[in-house]
Amino acid sequence: MYIVKKKIKGKEYYYLNKAVREGGKVLSKNVAYLGKDKKEAEKKAKEIIGSIEKISNAQKRRAKESRKSEKSVSKLEKKELSIEELANFCKKRGFVYASGEIYGGLGGFWDFGHIGVELKKNIKKEWWKFHVQKREDVVGIDGAVITNPKVWQASGHVKSFIDVAVVCKKCGFKTKIDKHELGKVKCEKCDGEYKSIGEFNPMFITQIGPIKKDSVVSYLRPETAQLIFINFKLVQENARMQLPFGIAQIGKVFRNEISPREFLFRSREFEQMEIEYFIEDKMKCPYMDEMKNIKILVYDKKMQEKGKETKIMKIYEACKKKIIRTDWHAYWISKQYQWFIGLGAYSEKFRIRQHLSNEKSHYAIDTWDLEYKFPMGWRELEGFSNRSDYDLKQHQKYSDKSMEVINANGKKILPHVVCEPSLGVERALLVFLFDSYFYDVGRKNVILKLNPKLSPIKAAVFPIVKQAKYIKIAQDIVDDLKEEFNVVYDKSGSIGRRYARNDEIGTPYCITVDDKSPKQKDCTIRNRDDTKQIRVKISDLRGVLRKLINGEIKFEKAGKLVETRVKK
Ligand code: GAP
Secondary structure, eight states, rough: OOEEEEEEEEEEEEEEEEEEETTEEEEEEEEEEESSSSSHHHHHHHHHHHHHHHHHHHHHHHHHHHHHHHHTTTTTOOOOOOOHHHHHHHHHHHSSSTGGGHHHHOOOOEEEEHHHHHHHHHHHHHHIIIITTSSSSEEOOOOOSOOOTTHHEEEEEEEOOOOEEETTTTTEEEEEEEGTTTTTOOOTOOOOOEEHHHHHHOOOEEEEEESSGGEEEEEEEOOOOHHHHHHHHHHHHHHOOOSEEEEEEEEEEEOOOSSTTTTBBOOOOEEEEEEEEEEEETTTOOGGGTTOOEEEEEHHHHHHHHTOOOOEEEEHHHTTTTSSOOHHHHHHHHHHHHHHHHHOOOGGGGEEEOOOOGSSOTSEEEEEEEHHHEEEEEEEEEEEEEEEEEHHHHHHHOOOOOEEEOOOOEEEEOEEEEEEEEEEEEHHHHHHHHHEEEEEEETTTEEEOOOTTTOOOOEEEEEESSOOHHHHHHHHHHHHTTSSEEEEEEOSSHHHHHHHHHHHHHHOOOEETTTTHHHHHHEEETTTOOOOOEEEEEGGGGHHHHHHTTOOOOOGSSEEEEHHHHHH
16 A cells, blocks of 8 residues: 555545455555645555554455364264253253253253244244145134133043053152053153052143132143134134144143153153144045155064064055055155254154054044154154044034035035144154254264254344454344344354354354455355355345255355365
């Protein structure tokens, strides 16, 4: 940079200029006005050059730091956590806390933190989009948590929703088991023998009306399904649905589990995502072609009874061979499995297992579970029961209101639910966390490779230096993106630290406003999974981010690829 003197109408003026190369020519561009006095001008020029150098050194330092922090990113390792380790991670990173922790917590109740609430909301949003929004044959409802207690008498839950409470004779560990398991299963803690301490109904009882003598006893719902059955006729008529069709619901349910355990896996308060899919008895599933090539580990009743191993099979074939008895059952299992895999879960950690005869719920004539290989072993992730016409028949009987609909031939019929997909939101959340948890050995931090659709925060925006013009651009970007996405502005700590903090909670994209941004009106986007960076015009950012999150464009194609690696 150099000082330039200009004479205008006989007076001298001093300017600070710099040489810039533009279109093959070297031009002298004005940087600042220095005044009319030579000495003053020299002093001012020194100050300006000093502060520009300071900023540019800081930028260089940060850029170097950022490149250094990205150098060893390829050393990603898949980490298999225990359920306790995951619980610790969830607490530290703002996903999940024991409810009422300052008072010692309360068994089976959990609070979701500022990151956890977003993940949970995104899981529910994706489920709803896949099963309701994108389908013509499924509509949704949102029923009450507490309803008329007659519902639970009609549904059989008051009489038959029964668990057996047992205590280990050797170590005193208390748990619940299914009736048929009594005398067969050993204590999970010490292999000792269990003894029954009675049967219990896990429904939470509550009093409706504050004056006890005038009040009515009811229950917190133990499944969302009954709210669908009792509203079946209203929904069918108002939404003008024709068989086959489904009604979906997401909502809280409560079960007074004798032994809530394994973090979120067995809670007393949780959320279910359920579909009751109604058909005319024996109606064929028209969607079988959609699932022709879907393979999964199959473990049917016979294999279990004969002590055989699971078998990898096409779900379609399992249905043709009558291992899975109805096409609707096969269809919904494959749909749900596809939903999990589509959002990044690992296919090899899933299997389907048929319930043994004495294991089924009181309403079910055949049940399959989609199981997941949790660190505690294979466990139920989602249930698929054939409830036949049990529920509608019961409500018809107890309410004396017809639940029949008119079929295509103008005949009144009572619909069947041959398959009820029923999934706990928290169990789905565990699956997505387990399967996305990686560790970067080089940089020593966790990378949560969540599908961007599920990521709690879609992008973090940083100014590379804490200087007004960069901060302003970064904040304008945040304001614009916030119209559509959950994004954060992050200016504290080194760039490397900011990347690491966001990698750990699964933020897929980090947007940086750097030294080129004010002039070029662009910024960089850094991809969490491979740390590659692209430059994108700020005016295109919202659209690019939308396409990236929805998986509609490859990262490398979304902008101009930037060289970030340190050359040796
Ligand atoms: N409407 C059918 C029904 O409620 P379920 O097998 O008792 O069937 C369905 O429950 C799903 O709800 C399970 O597959 C699981 O994902 C979730 N679930 C059940 N009990 C749970 C608990 N105590 N804690 C967390 N999730 C639970």
